[in-house]
Amino acid sequence: MVTSADNAIIARPRIATADLEGSWFAMKRHRTAPHTGLWMDSAGRRSDDSAHQHELERRRDFDSLPTADPRPGLGPAPPASPVSTTAAPPPSPFRDTGLPRIAGTTSQRLKAVRIHLDDRTNALERATQSLRRTERELVLQGKVLRTLLDSIGDAVLLHDHRGDIIEANRMASEQLGYTRVELLQMQITQLETAPRNLRDLDELGENDRGTLEVNHLRRDGSTYPVEMRVATLPFRGKRHFVVVARDITERKRYDQLRKALLDEVIEAQELQRSDIARELHDGPCQVLTSALMHLDAVAATLQPEARSALTGVRHHVRKAVDELRNVAHVLRPPMLDELGLVAALERLASETRNAELRVSFVATGQSSLDNLAPNVSTALYRMTQESLQNVIKHADASCVSIVVSATDRLRLVIEDDGCGFDVDAAHEQRSVGLIGLQERAGLIDGTVMIESEPGAGTAVIVNVPLEAAR
Amino acid sequence: MNDIRILVCDDHAMVRAGICALIQQQPDMSVVGEAVDGDDAIRKTERLSPDVVLLDLSMPARNGLSAIGDIRDASPATQILCVTMHDDPAYVRRAQQAGSSGYLVKSAGDGELVAAIRAVSAGMRHFTPRRLRHVSERYEVQQPELDTLSGREREVLALLARGHTQREIGDMLHLSVKTVQTYRARLTQKLGLATRAELVRFAIASGLLDEALTEN
Numbered sequence: 001m002v003t004s005a006d007n008a009i010i011a012r013p014r015i016a017t018a019d020l021e022g023s024w025f026a027m028k029r030h031r032t033a034p035h036t037g038l039w040m041d042s043a044g045r046r047s048d049d050s051a052h053q054h055e056l057e058r059r060r061d062f063d064s065l066p067t068a069d070p071r072p073g074l075g076p077a078p079p080a081s082p083v084s085t086t087a088a089p090p091p092s093p094f095r096d097t098g099l100p101r102i103a104g105t106t107s108q109r110l111k112a113v114r115i116h117l118d119d120r121t122n123a124l125e126r127a128t129q130s131l132r133r134t135e136r137e138l139v140l141q142g143k144v145l146r147t148l149l150d151s152i153g154d155a156v157l158l159h160d161h162r163g164d165i166i167e168a169n170r171m172a173s174e175q176l177g178y179t180r181v182e183l184l185q186m187q188i189t190q191l192e193t194a195p196r197n198l199r200d201l202d203e204l205g206e207n208d209r210g211t212l213e214v215n216h217l218r219r220d221g222s223t224y225p226v227e228m229r230v231a232t233l234p235f236r237g238k239r240h241f242v243v244v245a246r247d248i249t250e251r252k253r254y255d256q257l258r259k260a261l262l263d264e265v266i267e268a269q270e271l272q273r274s275d276i277a278r279e280l281h282d283g284p285c286q287v288l289t290s291a292l293m294h295l296d297a298v299a300a301t302l303q304p305e306a307r308s309a310l311t312g313v314r315h316h317v318r319k320a321v322d323e324l325r326n327v328a329h330v331l332r333p334p335m336l337d338e339l340g341l342v343a344a345l346e347r348l349a350s351e352t353r354n355a356e357l358r359v360s361f362v363a364t365g366q367s368s369l370d371n372l373a374p375n376v377s378t379a380l381y382r383m384t385q386e387s388l389q390n391v392i393k394h395a396d397a398s399c400v401s402i403v404v405s406a407t408d409r410l411r412l413v414i415e416d417d418g419c420g421f422d423v424d425a426a427h428e429q430r431s432v433g434l435i436g437l438q439e440r441a442g443l444i445d446g447t448v449m450i451e452s453e454p455g456a457g458t459a460v461i462v463n464v465p466l467e468a469a470r
Numbered sequence: 471m472n473d474i475r476i477l478v479c480d481d482h483a484m485v486r487a488g489i490c491a492l493i494q495q496q497p498d499m500s501v502v503g504e505a506v507d508g509d510d511a512i513r514k515t516e517r518l519s520p521d522v523v524l525l526d527l528s529m530p531a532r533n534g535l536s537a538i539g540d541i542r543d544a545s546p547a548t549q550i551l552c553v554t555m556h557d558d559p560a561y562v563r564r565a566q567q568a569g570s571s572g573y574l575v576k577s578a579g580d581g582e583l584v585a586a587i588r589a590v591s592a593g594m595r596h597f598t599p600r601r602l603r604h605v606s607e608r609y610e611v612q613q614p615e616l617d618t619l620s621g622r623e624r625e626v627l628a629l630l631a632r633g634h635t636q637r638e639i640g641d642m643l644h645l646s647v648k649t650v651q652t653y654r655a656r657l658t659q660k661l662g663l664a665t666r667a668e669l670v671r672f673a674i675a676s677g678l679l680d681e682a683l684t685e686n
């Protein structure tokens with residue numbers, strides 16, 4: 001507690017503004033609520049800290065002292081200031097600086113100033129310490145981030161809207177063969193075999209993630225396929241882009257293997273069907289047919305009663321022949337090879353037709369269509385078979401159109417007016433049927449497009465280049 | 471009256487045996503030769519000049535259908551009777567177009583083979599199966615309905631008839647898919663045609679698509 005030896009009362013000094021202007025006394029005081037005793041500094045320390053308490057007490061002593069008029073005889077009254085000195089404590093600039101108004105002797109005033117200086121120094125120290133703490137925190141976080149980035153198995157690159165690479169992780173260096181320093185001097189498009197137009201990134205919104213497949217170029221000139229995910233990142237007031245690039249060489253290889261396997265399965269299946277159909281046709285069918293003829297020959301030599309007894313037998317044999325023929329036909333219609341695609345599809349249409357389902361078939365460019373390579377006719381026939389099966393099973397349609405044409409390209413359309421389906425969802429689920437169609441088309445160098453909307457029917461459109469078809 | 475001289479062509483020995491057995495029972499017929507494929511059939515026709523050639527359509531190497539023309543060239547007086555496993559009308563049509571005088575199914579039996587041979591050797595035709603197929607829609611262009619279509623509608627119709635997806639049509643004509651769908655709906659409304667097959671037939675019948683048409 002500070003008391004004045006000389007004076008019972010130490011009034012708040014009214015130090016002329018002119019004296020202190022520009023000096024560091026005019027510094028803004030820390031935000032405090034002096035009378036409540038709550039005090040928090042930049043480092044978040046509260047006033048229950050004992051050193052502060054001490055400060056507070058000292059300050060409180062000062063604050064509680066009433067303002068007093070300058071003692072008569074002390075000297076000329078200080079020059080008039082905008083702040084009045086009447087009873088209700090006026091808003092004094094010195095309240096803000098925390099400088100207590102001290103009346104009294106020079107030594108008393110010096111003491112007060114020194115105390116205030118100490119106060120300010122401590123405040124500064126605390127501020128500095130907290131800044132240093134924040135700095136250390138940031139450095140630490142920086143290290144954590146760096147470690148994280150460098151342990152990610154994909155290349156991560158940060159670039160600005162012009163494409164200049166600003167940051168790259170370890171994997172980026174490993175994948176591309178450039179050091180980090182080298183990468184930081186490059187443009188993102190220099191890493192691509194087919195440099196993108198970065199203006200396309202203008203459309204990328206804050207929450208969008210663009211995904212694309214490109215090929216990246218290593219330092220040594222080799223290339224590899226990459227799946228890139230791009231997101232925007234505001235950085236230093238401008239739009240920047242974070243790119244995560246995954247090396248998908250392995251994945252592509254697996255995809256190719258899988259496709260090759262599927263293609264082999266399809267071809268093997270076709271071969272097997274062919275073989276079975278032919279064996280049925282050449283074997284049991286012919287034998288039974290011949291038996292029928294012999295039966296007829298024998299029957300001709302018999303008496304009427306005996307002859308009519310054989311009718312039942314004949315009927316059964318005939319039935320067996322027909323059934324075997326049907327099985328062979330479904331497996332592989334002989335007319336596909338003998339009469340061509342158009343005749344085979346015509347037959348398929350009439351077989352599929354029934355009371356509930358109208359099937360119409362139209363072909364244009366027949367001469368080309370009848371001269372197709374066998375694997376092409378077979379593929380188109382099978383795709384039609386499969387699509388018709390799908391219509392029967394799922395579409396609940398009343399009519400189906402089969403249109404095949406050979407103009408500039410070979411086109412096959414199977415369109416129904418049924419309930420349709422969500423094509424994107426089916427793709428997501430990687431529906432086996434759809435994949436099968438695509439693979440069959442791919443095997444003959446063609447494509448399949450499926451247009452459908454729930455409630456609006458379905459169109460399966462197969463497109464094959466004509467040169468591949470002969 | 472002379473015997474009807476018959477050349478039996480089939481790649482299956484058992485079938486040939488069966489046919490021969492049937493023929494041998496007939497007093498007015500005889501088998502003068504057997505052939506195992508199309509080329510063999512042509513050669514033997516040339517050499518033997520039979521009255522009737524019984525021709526299987528599904529022989530290996532050179533099949534029957536393609537041999538019909540050459541057999542007729544080799545011996546114009548010879549009648550060709552196709553005897554085959556296939557009962558499909560498409561085969562019948564083709565056989566007829568190629569120049570055969572008759573067609574029947576192997577399992578027909580019941581004296582039909584014999585009757586057919588007699589018929590064609592007498593210059594008549596014998597074609598079975600004659601079973602009715604399901605009646606197909608036949609579209610006849612009643613009026614010049616093409617004129618009721620706008621230029622754009624005609625473009626969309628032509629592209630649909632060519633087998634393009636609605637998205638492709640949109641890309642080609644710089645329209646959205648919804649717009650293409652609207653045009654298609656208008657086509658249906660104006661022409662009364664809903665399915666693609668109907669659109670194709672109309673497009674061809676009205677000359678919008680310059681192509682030969684095959685249909686059922």
